[in-house]
Amino acid sequence: MIKEIVIKSKNIKKLKFPASGPWGKIINQNSDKSATAIQVITGRKNGKPESHDNVVDIFLVLGGKSSLFIGGKLAGKKPLGGGDWIGEKLVNAKKYKLGAGDIAIIPKNTPHQHGPGPVKLLVLKTR
Secondary structure: OOOOEEEOHHHHHHOOOOOOOHHHHHHHOOHHHOOEEEEEEEEOOOOOOEEEOOOEEEEEEEEEEEEEEEOOEEEOOEEEEOOEEEOOEEEOOEEEEEEOOOEEEEOOOOOEEEOOOOEEEEEEEEO
16 A cells, blocks of 8 residues: 655655556556646645545645644545535644645545644645
């Protein structure tokens, strides 16, 4: 099972991405087999906890600071349609502190929630 990946900005120059593997397959798929959405989120409040059956979320912190909670269990889970779920809270999630330049990759079926800001996130969603 693929685990979440959090990359702190100070380590970006040290990264070596594999030529193939699960992330390469997602990035290099033909456009007719994938879907990508881009959002910019600016906020000071907690986001709602969520999970996606078919979507990988990639968070790039453009500015500010925030917490990101990943994993655990999505309590009070309700369907939004299309394999997307929303919950009332996350239970036993791992907390990451993120700042400008940090990247987080959240695999499919992984509950997550961004914490209070102020933060500006670029969110890439891909199938």
